[in-house]
Amino acid sequence: MELTQIRYFTALARVLNFTRAAEACNVTQPALTRAIQKLEDELGGPLFHRERNLTQLTELGRVMLPLLEQAQAAAQAARDQAVAFRKRDSSPVRLGLDASLAPALLTPVVTELSHTVSALDLSIQQDETVGLAVRLLEGEADAALLIDDGRIPERVHRWPLFSEDHVVLCPPDHALAKLDAVPISVLGGPKLLMRDTDGCALRVALGRMCAAAGVTPRVRLAASTGEQIAEMVKAGLGITLAGARQPVPPPLVARPLRATDGDRRVVLASPAGRTHGPTLALFIRLMRARSWSEIPAAA
Numbered sequence: 001m002e003l004t005q006i007r008y009f010t011a012l013a014r015v016l017n018f019t020r021a022a023e024a025c026n027v028t029q030p031a032l033t034r035a036i037q038k039l040e041d042e043l044g045g046p047l048f049h050r051e052r053n054l055t056q057l058t059e060l061g062r063v064m065l066p067l068l069e070q071a072q073a074a075a076q077a078a079r080d081q082a083v084a085f086r087k088r089d090s091s092p093v094r095l096g097l098d099a100s101l102a103p104a105l106l107t108p109v110v111t112e113l114s115h116t117v118s119a120l121d122l123s124i125q126q127d128e129t130v131g132l133a134v135r136l137l138e139g140e141a142d143a144a145l146l147i148d149d150g151r152i153p154e155r156v157h158r159w160p161l162f163s164e165d166h167v168v169l170c171p172p173d174h175a176l177a178k179l180d181a182v183p184i185s186v187l188g189g190p191k192l193l194m195r196d197t198d199g200c201a202l203r204v205a206l207g208r209m210c211a212a213a214g215v216t217p218r219v220r221l222a223a224s225t226g227e228q229i230a231e232m233v234k235a236g237l238g239i240t241l242a243g244a245r246q247p248v249p250p251p252l253v254a255r256p257l258r259a260t261d262g263d264r265r266v267v268l269a270s271p272a273g274r275t276h277g278p279t280l281a282l283f284i285r286l287m288r289a290r291s292w293s294e295i296p297a298a299a
Helices: 003-015 018-025 029-043 059-087 107-116 129-137 184-188 201-213 226-234 278-289
Strands: 048-051 054-057 093-098 122-127 143-147 156-164 166-170 192-195 219-223 240-243 253-256 264-271
Touching: 003 018, 003 029, 003 059, 018 029, 054 059, 093 129, 093 278, 107 278, 122 129, 129 143, 129 156, 129 264, 143 156, 143 278, 156 278, 166 201, 166 226, 184 201, 192 201, 192 226, 192 240, 201 240, 219 226, 226 240, 264 278
Parallel strands: 093 122, 093 143, 192 219
Antiparallel strands: 048 054, 143 264, 156 264, 166 240, 166 253
16 A cells, blocks of 8 residues: 555545546546555455446445545654754754763863754763763764774774873872872782773773783772762772873872873764764764864873
């Protein structure tokens, strides 16, 4: 059953005249007649009594009329909704943020976006990079800031934003606070407080750096959020790692890890081949146009 057949049927049911129904549908009468006959074949019986100058709905036609009118109305509503969707000024944007990145990274762009889009509908969810990549591919997120450490699927398109070194966060009275740079070998000594979530980008980087230096880190999986880790570091329970451009919770201090060279790459990611709504497209343009070099490294 085709929508064209339904349209011809409802037009004929309305005027009960094949010639006038064909004119209303802008087709020839034979074309309309063939479509009605095909519909009757599909429904298993005649829909109209055809008598010289008189056309009437059969009992089957009367039963089918409200149902087919509903189908036609639903199809028209779908078309109208699609047109409105294409013409809309804004669209919801669902953003992802790697759990080791600070939400403040998004603040300048989101602020500018809110000044441009009057009814901004925005949500932000934090997770590990691999989990966010899955959400992108499954349509549960539109774009995300991820750590490009080799675990992002090829089907996720990415735009490089900036690279940063890793730093050690410790209390100001800690012995490491007196160093200009912390050697990786030190990570085999103090207790490292790390998040206990699978796929943590900082834990992946720690394993890679320590393996290259032949160091076995003493890791204590302490909490599920960076904020909880920071509080435990403040309490003197250990030290932790962070990206060099991430905010340092006072009174903690950040000291760079020696022999790291901007190996923490932050990218903006979105599923490859997907059409972007107007708000998402603007967000991506603003993110790519921003001067990320202006973000100071942690001191």
